[in-house]
Amino acid sequence: MAALDPPLAPRPTVAGVPARSPRSLNGAFSPSPRPPPRRAVGGERAPARCRFRDGVASRGGRRLRTVEPLEYYRRFLKENCRPDGRELGEFRATTVNIGSITTADGSALVKLGNTTVICGVKAELAAPAVDSANKGYIVPNVELPSLCSTRFRSGPPGEEAQAASQFIADVIENSQIIAKEDLCVANGKLAWVLYCDIICLDYDGNILDASAFALLAALKNVQLPSVTINEETGLSEVNLKQKNPLIIRKHPVATSFAIFDDTLLIVDPTAEEEDLATGTVTIVTDEEGRLCSVHKPGGSPLTGAKLQDCITRAVTRHKEVKKLIDKVIKSIKPK
Amino acid sequence: MPLDHRRLRGPEESQPPELWAAGTGGVPEKEEEEDAAPQDPCALRPLFARAGLLSQAEGSAYVELGGGTKVLCAAWGPREAAEPGAAAAVGGGRLLCEFYRAPFAGRGARRRPGSAAERDAEREAAAALREALEPAVRLARYPRARLAVSALLLQDGGSALAAAISAAALALADAGVEMYDLVVGCALCRSPGPAAAWMLQPGEPEERRAVARLTVALLPALNQVSAVLGGGQGSPPDDWAQALRLGLDGCHRLYPVLRQSLLRASRRRDAAAAAATTTTA
Numbered sequence: 001m002a003a004l005d006p007p008l009a010p011r012p013t014v015a016g017v018p019a020r021s022p023r024s025l026n027g028a029f030s031p032s033p034r035p036p037p038r039r040a041v042g043g044e045r046a047p048a049r050c051r052f053r054d055g056v057a058s059r060g061g062r063r064l065r066t067v068e069p070l071e072y073y074r075r076f077l078k079e080n081c082r083p084d085g086r087e088l089g090e091f092r093a094t095t096v097n098i099g100s101i102t103t104a105d106g107s108a109l110v111k112l113g114n115t116t117v118i119c120g121v122k123a124e125l126a127a128p129a130v131d132s133a134n135k136g137y138i139v140p141n142v143e144l145p146s147l148c149s150t151r152f153r154s155g156p157p158g159e160e161a162q163a164a165s166q167f168i169a170d171v172i173e174n175s176q177i178i179a180k181e182d183l184c185v186a187n188g189k190l191a192w193v194l195y196c197d198i199i200c201l202d203y204d205g206n207i208l209d210a211s212a213f214a215l216l217a218a219l220k221n222v223q224l225p226s227v228t229i230n231e232e233t234g235l236s237e238v239n240l241k242q243k244n245p246l247i248i249r250k251h252p253v254a255t256s257f258a259i260f261d262d263t264l265l266i267v268d269p270t271a272e273e274e275d276l277a278t279g280t281v282t283i284v285t286d287e288e289g290r291l292c293s294v295h296k297p298g299g300s301p302l303t304g305a306k307l308q309d310c311i312t313r314a315v316t317r318h319k320e321v322k323k324l325i326d327k328v329i330k331s332i333k334p335k
Numbered sequence: 336m337p338l339d340h341r342r343l344r345g346p347e348e349s350q351p352p353e354l355w356a357a358g359t360g361g362v363p364e365k366e367e368e369e370d371a372a373p374q375d376p377c378a379l380r381p382l383f384a385r386a387g388l389l390s391q392a393e394g395s396a397y398v399e400l401g402g403g404t405k406v407l408c409a410a411w412g413p414r415e416a417a418e419p420g421a422a423a424a425v426g427g428g429r430l431l432c433e434f435y436r437a438p439f440a441g442r443g444a445r446r447r448p449g450s451a452a453e454r455d456a457e458r459e460a461a462a463a464l465r466e467a468l469e470p471a472v473r474l475a476r477y478p479r480a481r482l483a484v485s486a487l488l489l490q491d492g493g494s495a496l497a498a499a500i501s502a503a504a505l506a507l508a509d510a511g512v513e514m515y516d517l518v519v520g521c522a523l524c525r526s527p528g529p530a531a532a533w534m535l536q537p538g539e540p541e542e543r544r545a546v547a548r549l550t551v552a553l554l555p556a557l558n559q560v561s562a563v564l565g566g567g568q569g570s571p572p573d574d575w576a577q578a579l580r581l582g583l584d585g586c587h588r589l590y591p592v593l594r595q596s597l598l599r600a601s602r603r604r605d606a607a608a609a610a611a612t613t614t615t616a
Binding site: 100101102103104107114116118120121122123124125126127128129137139140141143146147148149154156162165166169193195197199202203204225227235236238239240271 | 448
């Protein structure tokens, strides 16, 4: 069975939320729009799929879902669709809300279906490390509090949170999203430290995509006050009134896939699908269609051709995401 | 400070840029003070409350105050108690509360997650939350069970604990836990000065300068106070009594907003359930 059938012109499932007031989150927490019921347009296979879904989502279907989830999913996958009505290559509705946390220097809230992630960036000043005197720091931190799902307990970060933090650190490093030299104020004396705290509010799968997206959106929103070093006294002076945005060099976007039964690839897995999957792959691409990183933590093996399919799909997803971010950034009124 | 091996490490020490905003920095603060029109001490800031928004928690609520305080709270209904011995001794359910501050929630330096000071502050706030919520929940109906409440402060714009109390009560109600009444929290503070009056729902700058703070939690329909937390510079008891009355009045005024949000959430849920059954029918 072909993994991702002729790369479908992916339906635009992204939407920016023009927050009612840019400083509040009260628009962002409305339930994400469900993908509209598909109609047969331009040769798409919609009607058969909808009928199938209705047949299985009966009482017997619900029992099957609890008792034999894998069997339940296999029935849908045979028809090239998923229980929530999506196609194999379709993303959930994406919404972004930027700049709502005013105590942070930059913030973004991203919703991928039910998965909700908020990223806040705080900038502080510190002395650069001795061996890299002209570089600043970017310190990502992904937190999965007990709030977001019953599978996480309170306390120090567990395995998944640590793995996600390391993944985000790798994305920052490999894609050169910000050149650390740009963060240096005075060689050897003073540099910016960007603490990027990514907190998951609702865990419904695909945390890596959402975190990377939230990080990118928050960094684009950061405004750093200008710092000058007084020549005579050698002290630094910060001018809070004059703020400059960060120079974002590259825009990496992550796309995650779940591997089912060693053969089938589905995009943007929910928590249920992730549990049933036999492996996951995350591809990070940047705006020139180049590959930044491939993250495949074990799981079932993948052939080269399937990997190529994934990369192609990731490149398309990148364009959608970039368009969304640009639209939202433009809609923010300057502070 | 012991090394935290589970989080990525940045530099040993870092300071917020506000520390160095010497000459130019002092002035904006004063400007802020004067810009804010002398606030009516009895005025309540606009409150936005929404229940039932997280998919993974049984009950959830989000409360936002006009000055920028944003609190998200999730609650889970009765689950098996981890240590049956302790719960059986008490003879009722247990309410476990947690209170997290996001590292970017405060205006000044970033709070380092995992440090001892941070953990202590969280434990204190969680204890305060439990104190305020326990009288409202019918724990006797859930013997040998535990109910969990987890609050996350996304942005601190003043009156954070009060907002968290209201959000937690809403989340518990949204989860279907049996309660006597919703708990409404209200904060007050008194600024320095001999004749300063108590102010309802202070913003962040007022709270920082305050010499005395008070948080009141009330069950409005039963008109019973569940918790009074706070302290500060001493003053005659009449002063504190007046502050308490002001706080209780504020709680009564906030109550309808919270009830409305709960009604709306249950209507939304009914509509969603009806829509789901019609598609399958």
